[in-house]
Amino acid sequence: MKNNLLVSGSPHIHKPESIARIMWTVVLSLVPAGIAGVIIFGLSALWVTLLAVLAAVSTEFVFGLLTKKKITILDGSAVITGILLAFNLPSNVPLWLPVVGAVFSIAIGKQVFGGLGQNIFNPALVGRVFLMASWPKYMTTFVKPFSIDAVTSATPLAALKEGKIIEHLSYLDLFLGKHGGCIGEVCILALLIGAAILLIKGYISWHIPVTYIFTTALFTYIFGAKTLFAGDWLFHILSGGLILGAFFMATDYVATPLTAQGQLIFGVGCGLLTAIIRLWGGYPEGVAYAILMMNGATPFIDRYTKNRIYGTK
């Protein structure tokens, strides 16, 4: 959201913007990455995504009935949660996994807090870390791209963590997504197309993604190798879920700071945590954890970055 809250006298021009419209545009912006995922990993990626979406929407519907609130399945927010969750899963998981994850995302990540607009944490990420903690073996085996008989392969980051030499991966391969990984995170090109739509429409601002990616790059450049200032920062940007996380999950309207200043702090925090976990943590990838931790700190950031009311000190 841009900071264009100007107050002026009537008549006002009405703009056909609504929650549903924004949410469905976000869904549209995620489509390229989804198509890329299906091309790279085959049809199983499509089933995982569809099931996650279906489970998310049904859970939303059931909770609407239980709490006797307005049923909000048509506004598209549950669809986004389902898609984002599926994009964070490997394509070869058993098919009940996305279903369980999506139910958990919506029930615990969103509805327990009161539904749309009230969640403290990004629901999709809540689902992802739950699955990660519960069934690590499914969450960490990835399929080799374009393989028919589902040969497993490690993600570039996991290979790096285990100290293996990464087999002939050029930056172009990383950019196009020709490597193992989660469904929606591998094809940077498709993700950037989607991100461009959102940025041009003004649905997300540049503050969080840019500071997030820049901080991660800077930190991995400084500390990422045996000597200082020699880390492979481009590799860290192009691999793992950084681009997906920075543009689509760290920019959640509800769970991130309101002011530009707060968003800059949020982005830097995410970047630092991601880089620290990648370089020294036990997990190869830290995007989900970093964003969740900063989600938790968001109310606190908001409190100290309030805009000054005009005319007061």
Place this chain on the structure above:
Amino acid sequence: MGLIKEFTKGLIRENPTFVLVLGLCPTLAVSVSVTNGIGMGIAATFVLIGSSLIVSLVRDFIPDKIRIPCYIVIIATFVTIAELCMKAFSPALDRALGIYVPLIVVNCIVLGRAEAYACKNNLARSFLDGLGMGVGFTLALVLISAIREFLGAGQILGHTLIKGFEPIFVFGMPSGALLVIGLLLGLFNFLKDRKA
């Protein structure tokens, strides 16, 4: 109020864990398996009964101003007895429960009962109150640990129940404990609202 009621109130109506929300640290920390839960429950019940009895016995001699330190010493004595017994007879359980055995001293249920009940009531009533609270605490522990052991390891008391069930590891972890107790409390609130 009948003597029986002194005992039964601790089980459900004033259950220390779910209704009074006291003594959560050990409840969450040791409830990974039912065996641990029962062990912790028995140790805490022993301390509760012992300290309730002694506090009730000496309630007329203790000066009001220093009553809390006195209670703490009484409780700590019983905790030490429980700790040493456990070390002697069941070293495996002692290792599993770790620092949470000495921490029964600061379990709010024990001190809470001494302060709120045993110091005002006679021996028999205090004994029953301590027993009831102890059993209520044990029941809550067994419930939580059964849920966690089943979901987190696919077993109850070490026996596999359903073949092919994929254990949800998170319930064996700290966050799973917090989740279980949060959802259980929510569920009980929901049922209470329904009845009212």
Place this chain on the structure above:
Amino acid sequence: MSLQELLTIFISAVFIYNVILSRFLGLCSFIAISKETKPALAMSSAVMFVIVMSSAITWFVYRFLLVPFNLTYLRTISFILVIAAFVQLVEMIIRKVSPYLYRAFGIYLPLITVNCAVLGVAVLNIDMFFLKNKAVAASFYYSVFQGLCVGLGYTLAMLLMSGIRERLELCNVPKAFKDFPLAFVIAAILSLSFMGFSGFKS
């Protein structure tokens, strides 16, 4: 005493084995006092102070009283008494010296005696830094430092939680989940996200 050892203690006490979110010590105060930031902060600073001081005191008690006289089985009783006496003393001093400070965090002091975090850290220090009742090298510094880190971890969890719960006041939370249940669910999610630090190598 090595820097690496200190860093390991810091990371594990603040994040991996966070006193509240992973060890569940001091959970009662965490749930009860985290509704607003100001009292949460006052409580945290009081807890931090008491933990650091009691880590030091109990180390001396254990090293120079219990171990030489072969009384280690009196650990629990002696520790809780020393902590209670110390807290009482601090409360009396603060009340006399600075009524302002007393109003700000003195009221939380009596609660801290029965805060399991304090006794827990004291017992943990003994378990970690005494091998077969012999103090490891620099164990005093490690104990005090671990006390400080646990206090920091407590403060971090307390701050995050109070910020979140303040915001939830404005939210339309389902009635059954108001207050306690939701606080536990939030703590569970925070605990899940702190798992990102597990397996840290320094």
